[in-house]
Amino acid sequence: MSLLSHHCRMLFNQSSNINSLKEEGYDIAVIEAFNPCTFLVMEKIGIPFIAFFPGIFENPESIGIPSPLSYVPVFGSYLTDHMNFFERVQNIFMFFLSRVVEKKVHSKFNDVIEENFPEGSRPSLSELYKKAELWITNTDFIIEFPRPLLPHVIYVGDFLSKSPKPVSQELEDFISESGQAGFIIVTLGSMIPSYPLIEFVQEMNGGLAKISQKVIWRYKQSDWPKEVKLAPNVKLMDWVPQNDLLGHPKVRLLVTHGGYNSLREAVYHGVPVLGIPLFGDQYDNLVRVKTKKFGTFIPPDQMKAELFANKIKQTIEDKSYKATAMHMSLIQRSQPFPPDQQILRWVEHIIQVGGANHLHPSSYQQPWYQQYLLDVILFLLLCVTVTCYLTVKVLRILITLLCSVRKEKTH
Known part of the structure; x- marks a missing residue:
């Protein structure tokens, strides 16, 4: 700001x-x-x-x-x-x-x-x-x-998602090598084309090496750390046609930072999501993804190769994620x-x-204490307080009178 x-x-x-x-x-x-x-x-x-x-x-x-x-x-x-x-x-x-x-x-x-x-x-x-x-x-x-x-x-x-176009022959050839296992897309958004922490990249790369799917990873190739050997099932690309890939029949999962437009495209095409929230609204977005049950997420400070691989396998193999994503796609596409x-x-x-x-609304012209009815609450509290005070006063007077009458009769 x-x-x-x-x-x-x-x-x-x-x-x-x-x-x-x-x-x-x-x-x-x-x-x-x-x-x-x-x-x-x-x-x-x-x-x-x-x-x-x-x-x-x-x-x-x-x-x-x-x-x-x-x-x-x-x-x-x-x-x-x-x-x-x-x-x-x-x-x-x-x-x-x-x-x-x-x-x-x-x-x-x-x-x-x-x-x-x-x-x-x-x-x-x-x-x-x-x-x-x-x-x-x-x-x-x-x-x-x-x-x-x-x-x-x-x-x-959503007004950005649309029907997919055919992907390039290069991508189609890579995807066809995946067989029935299919492929996943990994992208952490346009603001972070390459993640700067080598340890984080190592863990992600190690996790991707443990899965059977092919991986298309949006990562600036010139920034790839030389000390990290790229997993054999991974293809790096400076930019990916995300909407077209999400509409491909062999896609199995979107690994994303949780940006809202990416989530909307995943919903439109009925693709489950595994999120890695990095900043801004991404954590809140992915809380909604997990609650709606069309995906889950891993906090970046918990990124480990074994956990990452297991989460990918779980999200793909648990068919409830895909079923929910498809139902949400139906809801989105059938909006009136x-x-x-x-x-x-x-x-x-x-x-x-x-x-x-x-x-x-008329609330735009009201001061905040009127909007929250604080003046009314204060008035009602005052009324209750005064009523209680007067009631106690009257009861005390009546009790005093009764006591004095009894004393006189006794005397």
Whole structure:
């Protein structure tokens, strides 16, 4: 976020770019919502916008989405939607920690706001998040846990997966050598084409050497450590046509870092998953994979050749993983409205009607203590306290009177 705020400051310093965007007179903008700077740019330009978030919401409370902590796990908690008592306690603590982290993130952009917006009309990021006409995210409840949403928060699901194309002859020849065992795909995402820890690579390579399947591993060949002898069943490639390979009839497993787009492609093609979460949202994503039972994962600090090989064999040989993946593929492919059509129709709707105020809840205008009914709770507690106090007072008076009457009769 420090780097993004630095980029944001540089962007605002290029006033000619900001001015040219103003002069274009756009009807609406669709912005990438992970970077807070995009909201500041929209506020500066002054046009309505739709926010697109790539994956699971990290702080849904910041845009007012109801998040009951009893069954909605906080991002980064690594919990499921079925929590026992102590996990619910953990979830509450994670909620308060997430609010602290969010404030820390927002503070990174304070200098940008002070430098580019006049005093008295300086926006806060929490206010700008609520100015989005729509929030669209490329998730749905196939992978994500069911939870309440607001009318202007749209889960469109996967819109990148598509029917596979034939792979190259080189890959087809390699795959054909696998026989009935088939092949697996190993890729840790575009951000880490080569893993820098040699010990980790050694363990992965040793585990792959113990399995009967052929392996297509996305790893930058020039970075392969010379001291590690590549397993004979492994083919290294600088880049792989992942969607096409996942659609191949001989694919048996995807070994992945747990990036959301990779998981969506695996679901689309009905391929089980073995995850190795490295950073960001990947651990949370793979917790959902394991809970939904179409795969499992190994924390990177537990990576050992024997464990890795056993997990691969278990995930391939246990047919329940494949059956679940195929059922999830059926759910995804039979969605009533294709994701790209949903996005198109919603954008057209917002432009046509001139905004989405009819979808925004009145909670956006309420202070936080009203949203959580703290003022009502305080009032009711006060009423109960006063009632109890008066009841005790009256009882004491009655008891005193009764005692005095008895004494007089006795006398």
